[in-house]
Amino acid sequence: MIQMTLIQIDNYGPWTVTPSPKAESDLQILQAELYADLEQQFAARGGLVFFTRFDNMLAISNNISIEDHKHIQKSIGNRYPITISMGIGAGNTPYDAQYNATKALQKYGSAQSPKRKEILAVDSIAENGFVQIAHIDINGITKKLTDTVSAYDTFLFVNKVYQILMDELFKKGALIFFIGGDNFMSLCNGVKTNALLKILKIVDEELNIELKAGVGKASTAYKAANLADLALEAIREGNTSSLVHMIEEKEMIN
Amino acid sequence: MIQMTLIQIDNYGPWTVTPSPKAESDLQILQAELYADLEQQFAARGGLVFFTRFDNMLAISNNISIEDHKHIQKSIGNRYPITISMGIGAGNTPYDAQYNATKALQKYGSAQSPKRKEILAVDSIAENGFVQIAHIDINGITKKLTDTVSAYDTFLFVNKVYQILMDELFKKGALIFFIGGDNFMSLCNGVKTNALLKILKIVDEELNIELKAGVGKASTAYKAANLADLALEAIREGNTSSLVHMIEEKEMIN
Amino acid sequence: MIQMTLIQIDNYGPWTVTPSPKAESDLQILQAELYADLEQQFAARGGLVFFTRFDNMLAISNNISIEDHKHIQKSIGNRYPITISMGIGAGNTPYDAQYNATKALQKYGSAQSPKRKEILAVDSIAENGFVQIAHIDINGITKKLTDTVSAYDTFLFVNKVYQILMDELFKKGALIFFIGGDNFMSLCNGVKTNALLKILKIVDEELNIELKAGVGKASTAYKAANLADLALEAIREGNTSSLVHMIEEKEMIN
Amino acid sequence: MIQMTLIQIDNYGPWTVTPSPKAESDLQILQAELYADLEQQFAARGGLVFFTRFDNMLAISNNISIEDHKHIQKSIGNRYPITISMGIGAGNTPYDAQYNATKALQKYGSAQSPKRKEILAVDSIAENGFVQIAHIDINGITKKLTDTVSAYDTFLFVNKVYQILMDELFKKGALIFFIGGDNFMSLCNGVKTNALLKILKIVDEELNIELKAGVGKASTAYKAANLADLALEAIREGNTSSLVHMIEEKEMIN
Ligand SMILES: Nc1nc2c(ncn2[C@@H]2O[C@H](COP(=O)(O)OP(=O)(O)OP(=O)(O)O)[C@@H](O)[C@H]2O)c(=O)[nH]1
Ligand SMILES: Nc1nc2c(ncn2[C@@H]2O[C@H](COP(=O)(O)OP(=O)(O)OP(=O)(O)O)[C@@H](O)[C@H]2O)c(=O)[nH]1
């Protein structure tokens, strides 16, 4: 079981235009700082947050208690002009977990209701669960694109890769998030490395670009991401012949 | 003429894995804070930055001098573990501007060369130019999606909208960036409101969702974004019958 | 036993002037953000940091493991242009704890040695210790000073209060830090409320100003500070007749 | 004439304890981030902010227009849970400037009135003024104190230096602020280098410690601080025999 938390800014849309539209630069700074802040607070407890739509963020929260969620929620409320509500859900697939988290929160009213504020809605908690993360990266993007074509063309290309990965992983109940550069993180509990390899091949066939994926499996997102990074480095350094390589947390194997 | 600046982290890929892969949460915090910081510094001078790929960001920089760019570059170098290089370019279309900015920087060596550091490469500066920004927003996303389907499903949907907008605007030399929620900002100097309306219709036909676009035209990005917001509010409040509405800076009209 | 951590920026003096003096505004931003960051990371684990001299900060770290310290140290190293070394020490008085923490770190070389980097020096850890914090506040500063005299005159006055409190608390092995406004936090394990009351009276006699002190005693700094705040509110609301009031963590009393 | 701005958080005291006392760590993070933010925004316009009491900060604002102040004020209001009011004043001495700035703001009501919000009170603006800053630093603090005695003892010593400097500079209408480490910045328009030298000697006689002061004189705080740094380096490197050295902006000398 993977545990996910949906973090939603309360009644944010109306706030951005009251009393008159706030400067877009201020909103961008606010959103980026809120994301960095939540990342810091979840990571300190073994979690990982993805910026998603910025007003709605998804986090892996295995091992993070309801008490900890409350603490984070209060800390944000104390330091920002907005408040956040959260939904927590567990599931066998990441898709199910975020689905359950969303449904739990939706029961408390609309994201744009002025009445719904600082809700912590719990559907389910994952006890003794695990997190599987694939860190997916484009091979040689620097030489092929960044150093050669225009910055926006590279950006468009990375988005095309993203779109295919989204579509294919969705079929497996897996989620994927862009994390900057040419990198993606897929939450893919239950997806076999072979299935991942097939998906990377689909991208290669459609866009003529090779990808690689380091996969980590561990009791928390923090550790799983770290193992995924090590697996990716193993591929990069040629220590494994495949484009997909998985490392599991030692305690979990036994 | 619109002026754009490409901001590129120097030799970032190798840094992220030296001496061993850095925790992804730390990289996410670093990237988000760097973006927020640059947004603050460009906005203080009338500009606007888009996070793009985070290691490569694009900014509108009309009215921002080379001296100011140097100041920003130095300030980042003083406060972060990484440095940034920048390319500045002007063009009749935003695509051309960023193209020229990229080419100027690429001349100084690879994004992953340890030798290329804190470069400020100038192709061209836009004197007396202007900025046209379309703030594009989905109608009623809260009721239709956020409050109804799962957070990830809404996210997927927003990305589908993004993909079509990217493809269609590209044909006009216009750029588009997701700015959070259900919002996009298109840099679209030279694109007529009628052409924008057609693009919104294409999205509606393909995905069955209505969009609206407030357009601002001004001497700086900061002002253009502000006018775009006001135009969007005019549509939202029913003060204009069309789904695309444009407001120009007063001084520019005369 | 209280446990304290000395956080020291490595080789900071020379860095600020290499290759030429860095803009003071950049250093101020860097220092304030580093402090905010460490505060966040220590607070997430039950601790509390005081900015002290900014290049040398003191934290209460009861219940924060060596592993956690390493995690924080690495996270700072990943996101700032500077690194930090830390010393950890326990003691019956806060003075002794910080003394032991300092001595442990000093053994590894000079604060301005380029060779000493990211050291974690452990003198001692406080198992089952406790933290006593007095939150000291000036009565009615708004009416008496802020609204009446110039901002700098108020500032000078607050510093005079600070100086007397420093001198008097020092005699008891207690530390004190300015935390903004008209507020001070004293780490005062082992100091009786009666002794605190006498010190407040000395200030009143010398400067003709009444102070109040809420005291909290708990297993972590986070909780002790919270109880101190509640005790201060009890005085402010007249729920206690004395100018010093103490609340202890429930579990500790039994 | 030097121009100063008093920045005051509106109705902050009551906010910190409503509905119940907020965690001190959250307040510390909020205050430090607000300060860093204001520093960034003032510095982008040639100014410099000192944290002072954190709820009341003093800034040098020569060359920063009322329009710019409004922009900064609004940007803070958009991104923080609190708002700020400001007073602007000019004077021949820094003391007078901050005095005028304070008086202008005080006219609008109490710092703790819920009615007084986001005020921008202008007493006077300094046209063609100048800023004189002395960057004062302790000689050899690392060897003498940081590496030898405990962190808190060094801190106490630096505060004793601070107290004497405050008292002596006050007599000249000059202000002084601790800026971290063993460093102070004095705003000292109109004070001769000789007078500064005498003050450093007083400290030496009372505390047996040598100080040095680099002095900068320029049209903005940003430039004056920079020249002060260069002057300090000139002393440090032995390029001047005196412990006080002044550099003036070229344009100003002619
Ligand atoms: N978020 C994140 N981004 C990374 C990481 N590693 C690299 N990147 C990004 O990816 C970009 C490209 O770097 P690389 O992937 O090393 O470059 P490449 O040319 O594709 O080289 P190879 O992947 O080794 O073939 C960098 O600029 C970073 O933005 C990481 O661990 N996390
Ligand atoms: N970056 C940015 N995001 C905004 C802005 N206004 C709204 N949003 C985002 O858009 C999301 C949805 O808000 P709205 O667009 O007001 O909601 P809606 O249900 O689509 O309502 P209508 O657009 O009025 O039909 C919010 O949660 C914000 O994330 C803005 O000016 N800038």
Ligand SMILES: Nc1nc2c(ncn2[C@@H]2O[C@H](COP(=O)(O)OP(=O)(O)OP(=O)(O)O)[C@@H](O)[C@H]2O)c(=O)[nH]1
């Ligand atoms: N760091 C910190 N500062 C506080 C706290 N409470 C108040 N302050 C600061 O203290 C300043 C003065 O507020 P108060 O102490 O409420 O005002 P006062 O006029 O002295 O009123 P009384 O203390 O009730 O007599 C505020 O502007 C804040 O800067 C707190 O819990 N922590």
Ligand SMILES: Nc1nc2c(ncn2[C@@H]2O[C@H](COP(=O)(O)OP(=O)(O)OP(=O)(O)O)[C@@H](O)[C@H]2O)c(=O)[nH]1
């Ligand atoms: N804010 C700020 N702090 C500085 C600056 N330069 C040094 N410091 C601080 O001062 C501390 C001591 O550094 P130095 O003054 O170089 O050390 P020192 O041993 O006194 O050496 P000398 O001054 O050269 O005799 C550093 O840790 C910094 O905190 C500066 O330009 N601005």
Ligand SMILES: [Ca+2]
């Ligand atoms: Ca790559």
Ligand SMILES: [Ca+2]
């Ligand atoms: Ca919308």
Ligand SMILES: [Ca+2]
């Ligand atoms: Ca008070």
Ligand SMILES: [Ca+2]
């Ligand atoms: Ca010194």
